[in-house]
Amino acid sequence: MKQAWVVRAERGGRLYDAFKENSIIAIGWSDIGPLTELKTREKIAAKVAAIWPEWKPQAVAMSAGQLHRFRSEMKIGDRIVTYDPSRRVYLVGEIAGEYRWDPSIDAEDPNVRSVAWQGEVSRDLLSVRSRNSLGAISTLFQLPPDVVDDLLRALKSHQPAKADPAASVEIAEEDVFKNIQEKAIEFTKDRVNALDWSDLQELVAGLLRAMGYKTRVSPAGADRGKDIVASPDGFGFESPRIVVEVKHRQGTIGSQAIRSFLGGRHPQDKGLYVSTGGFSKDALYEAERASIPLSLMTIDDLVDAVIQNYEKLDIETQQLLPLKRIYWPA
Template sequence: MVRAGSGGLVADDFVEKGLVGIGWGDIGTLDEYDKKSAIESAIREEYPDWPTGRHRSSSSQLQRFRLGLSVGDRVVTYDSSRRIYHVGTVESDYLHRPDLLPEYPNVRKVAWVGVVERDKLSVATRNTLGSTLTLFRLSESAADEIERALAGQAATPENDEEDADKDENTILADSKSRAIEFIKDRVNRLDANEMEQLVAGLLRAMGYKTRVSPTGADRGIDVMASPDGFGFESPRIVVEVKHRSSTAMGAQELRTFLGGRHDNDKGLYVSTGGFTKDARYEADRAKIPLMLMDLDELVSALLEYYENADAKTRTLLPLEKTYWPAWAD
């Protein structure tokens, strides 16, 4: 699969000009680079604001386009506006031809042989074709089904609609799980001060006003939250935030935190390293209401109240909403 830009924007150009192409034209011809690491260095220099993962992914795809395709290989590109896959055969080695399609100067000549309608493919195959990568290898089963469809031999199974619901629900569950792990990764990369600000932002999203202690001695209070922001009105929530600890917080740390609390205080102890069993037991028997929040629980709360989060909090943790088809029972 070689994607023709976002939404298959240049699929018609691919077919009309008899080629497939990919971008990253600012680094020039790939023939200048003797190995993948050289491509990655060029990309890093040309696009310094990109994250490291994007540098690596881009260099991998460029190297694969240059060396991973052979004359005679099948190639597919997708036109999402018409929901069709163009199928062709690679006819050339790698070429650098910005004159053919300036935005996609790294090309291979292709003889296009036909199209396959997306709706004619099984749900399983459609799911495997959903990657957003510019270039990726199809599974053997997906490639075989496309070849059969191209020959007019494929037919959508009678129970495909039922399978679609099952498969899409499985994909949704998997996507949610991955998304949460990515969010946890992002939260975990914050430094200690940013984590305190994030927890304060969560409390503001829940309707409280907050004060974050300045760096230095805080007598066991990193954040204080209350209806008035000064702690005069109840509930007065005192918060301790421990971030990037190599070990789970134990009972002794909780006892230290609880030592200076007033009878009417409410406690929140956030530890991205988690808590020991003894610590959770200590929290249950604490003299004041005390909630323990590990990384999983923190992210869960952030997702629940993110719609109410202010700009400062959203800057610390930028998230965007994704919509998914829903079915009535």
Template structure:
């Protein structure tokens, strides 16, 4: 019976590569050419330590276990899912063949692949239950998802038609221990903060971005509701926009990626001395990033992931109104 696996690609960086190359992939470049079907986890761990002699034992065990599962346990017909932190979407597909070693993709951190037929419909994280969000938040590169999460993803993505969703017994084997479980907690915390911010309305999101810019040392003017001529916030050292840098900010708090047309529209009203910041909680298309790189004024694109990380970095300097929008508590761990 079909199972469903989470396969993360470099923290979500390879999301578009997975889709375009019709594959799911993992790295471990030094281990990849030596990993073969039928090897035990212990054998792979020993090889890992040989090719990476400075690696810690816990890291070797965790990495070798995930490579072993990718090669030996994932089967043709299984479901796979991968996540984009920038767009907060899950891509779902089916494995269509055996694992392959692709040395020509090593530089892209994709030496070990599984061919996958990806579905065009993506699943939005905000549409999932809290339980599924928590399960999908585990930070291992390869892990098996329980039946309840698989059924929810297939239902929400409407990709099960024609494939069947026969029930399976949830995997009872514990997940491999992560090499650094504390490092994983930071990623989980970032995702929880994103969940909190996603529930803000558009006006609160605009106030949050303005509050963050003030924490970063700027004074802000926030446009009232209504036609804004392509700007929601003006940030500058003096608060009037007379002193440079004069940052023009557009905030889009909606589902779906911003594309080239939206970027061109924003750039159309900019002056040569302006600096642009475009915030889209729905993310950006690859073409939008290309458009921003070719812009005639400096332009930075912020996804929700960029926004949250900047907020965490500057949270202590934010004012009470900004903290009210997103209440956070600092936690310390051993260095």
């Protein structure tokens, strides 16, 4: 059964013309050398890990998966697609040869397969669903059958897909945006969770400074239930005086920890308890009946607050959690 694949022509479509003129597709990872003798995903993964020992297991697995697909899973006769972003056209064809190592066309992308190209398709001729599927950022990925059918239809007819209702287009775009947004938030939470305790404490202190407070951060060791004190003057003399406890752990915080935190507070204090492991139901109940105003902040709350105030964070705090801005059509 034929499968269909997209192979990116490098960043910005750098190799699009080379793909077209030489009737090939190619991918990188040139430092590994030929894949000819690396016949399993496990052998490729071991080679990737040996060449790049600093890579995380997930990055090793992802690279090994794409190399194995290119070397072994892609078959002669499978559909193949690549993209020229500058012209917004897709080049459609079929795989015509087995894997080979050929650095003569491009030394950075020496893993090569021959292709019989059939023609180009303008992105404007495709349905919204097809454009969304083709928008994935991986170097190599599979295409669902309906997208392949849409590409072949456009290749043959040179006519646009049946017009989608405006509402359908907006819903599709919104779904893609929400998907990207959710992934971005989850990746940001991963980065926050990977911080050590002292850096997380500094992140929380930086957030409070971005919100207009001056902060004093307790040194490591016995802090009598407070890691940060935030106030307008920085000394805690002026109100509001916010006392912050930061816990960086996987397990949830229970009611006893909340009671211990509240035990050392003054009547005029405000409390903020940050826990990357969340809070138990008893802890939430304890906070509701606290004798002082107390806010419990989970990792979700922390990431949301950091994103909302990111441009106000000082450079040192931004360096703890570097984020990039992206723009989306309104």
